[in-house]
Amino acid sequence: MSFKEWFKKIKKEYDAKKKAEEKAALKEQKSENQEYPNRFVKFYHLNKEKLNKERKGSYSRRRQTGICVRCKRKVVPGIVFCEYHQAKQKEYNQKARQKG
Numbered sequence: 001m002s003f004k005e006w007f008k009k010i011k012k013e014y015d016a017k018k019k020a021e022e023k024a025a026l027k028e029q030k031s032e033n034q035e036y037p038n039r040f041v042k043f044y045h046l047n048k049e050k051l052n053k054e055r056k057g058s059y060s061r062r063r064q065t066g067i068c069v070r071c072k073r074k075v076v077p078g079i080v081f082c083e084y085h086q087a088k089q090k091e092y093n094q095k096a097r098q099k100g
């Protein structure tokens with residue numbers, strides 16, 4: 001391969017890469033200004049992070065309110081599960097212990 005050919009090849013690759021990058025940047029820009037199908041979807045997209053944080057927060061909130069973290073039944077005092085899920089959890093822990 002001559003230097004000219006090599007240079008052509010490199011330039012072609014470089015141009016292709018640049019084009020791809022430009023395309024990606026454009027796509028990103030587009031998605032930011034995107035029209036959402038409805039305001040709920042828009043709200044979700046704009047508040048995704050916040051919503052996720054709140055979802056995590058609801059775990060400790062439920063702990064405080066005495067509601068099972070897996071369903072909406074009342075918890076057994078002192079733990080985060082209702083009777084049903086406490087039993088489930090015990091079963092699960094036993095299985096995990098047997099495995100290890």
Ligand SMILES: [Zn+2]
Pocket residue numbers: 068069070071072073081082083084085
């Ligand atoms: Zn439960």
